[in-house]
Amino acid sequence: MASARGSSRRVPDNESSIAYVQMDGLAVMKMIKHSHEESTGNMEVAQGALLGLVVENCLEITNCFPFPKHNDESMDEEEYQLAMMRRLRRVNVDHFHVGWYQSADVGNFLSLPLLESQYHYQTSIEESVVVIYDTQKSARGFLTVKAYRLTPQAIQMYKDNEFTPEALRNLKIGYESLFLEVPIVIKNSHLTNIMLSELADMIPEEEGTKFLDLGTASVLEGQLRCLMDRVDELNQEAIKFNRYQQQVIRQQQDKHRFLQKRSQENAARQAKDEPPLPEEDLNKLFRPIPVPQRLNPMIVSGQINTYSQHISQFCSQSLAKLYITQALQNAKEGKSAP
Known part of the structure; x- marks a missing residue:
């Protein structure tokens, strides 16, 4: 997994204000290719x-390079990153580590490893961001590049290393306050802009106006399937938490019955002028039930929220196209019928 140990600098812990991220076209294309x-x-x-x-309130990303694959055991990841940055510095290329990127598939980037990696990055390189590139949506013609940073509440949650319901409630953190999205601006050179303008003029008119293209249908279908899987997973987590609450209530009732019985026995012994029974540690008789960690359900809830936003984004255009094409198909079949 990504590591921030390859950085050559340490920045203060105070909160910086990164208003937006500016990516060079070269860095974007290298990331997309990889x-x-x-x-x-x-x-x-x-x-x-x-x-x-x-630069002031802007994080400029001018270059990038891929991490070595995990199955290559002969290469040390930290040494590889340091060697790459040393070589880039020799050829007068920006070599300061400012974050990392990761590919995603229809928005399923939110995960426990990503949270841990970004926490290590932001605690060692305060301005760092994680850039998420969605391969499936981009392959269908919707370029999706987003930059995220952990919120102060999420950083404090990892510092405390407490993921119980009480700790999360005290921090007032939920899936919606784990990450802060930072706007991205893609900057190209003037020559690149001229070339893109010429390429746009070279595209035939009929190729650039396919308003009824159903390319969004497969993306929407994949997101709906992933949404159903995440809802099932969240339902299982809810069942586990409900079972924990029932066990806690049952244990509290057992404790209450035990204390009542012990008080009745002591009252009977006192009436017979006998010494009361010694007090016993309730924690030994009734062991505390471990509290289930709430980090995984929070991550699943965040994934559901991301899928829901993407689906609502596509529904207005995809479903309209599907209904139109269905009506045209029915009309065509009606004409062809004998």
Whole structure:
């Protein structure tokens, strides 16, 4: 997993104000190339380091390079990153580590390893961000590149290393306050902009106006399937927590009955002028039930929220296209029928 130990600097712990992220077209294309190579080859998640500089309230990302694969045991990841940054510095390229990137599939990037990696990055490199590139949506013509940073509540949660309901309630943290999205601006050189303008003019008019293209249908279908899986997983977590609450209530009732019985026995012994029974440690008789960790349900809730937002984004256009094409198909079949 991504590590921030390859950084060559340490920044203060105070909160910085990164208003937006500016990515060079070269860095974006290298990230896209790496992500699609990994997704088409072995279906692994692509990860890499982001290099750049902080200019006032802007984080400029000017270059990137991929992390070595986990199955290559002969290569040390930390030494590899340091060697890459040393070589880039020799050729006068920005070599400061400012974050990392990861590929995603229809928005399923929120996970426990990602939270832990970003926590280590932000505690060692305060301005660092994680850039998420969605391969499936981009392959369908919807470029999806987003930058995220952990909120102060999420950082405090990991510092405390407490994921119980009480701790999360005291921090007032939920899935909606785990990450803060930072706007991304993609900057190209003037020559690149001229080339893109010429390429846009070269596209035939009929190729650029396919308003009834159903390319969003498969993306929407994949998101709906993932949403159903996450809802089932969240339901299982809710069942576990309800079972824990029932066990706690049952244990409290057993404690109450035990104390009542002990008080009645002591009252009877006192009436016979006998010494009362010695007090026993209730924690030894009734062992505390371990509280289930709430971090995983919170992550699943965040995934459900992400899928819901993406689905609502696509529904207005995808469902309208599906109904239109269905009506055209029915009309065509009606005409062709004898």
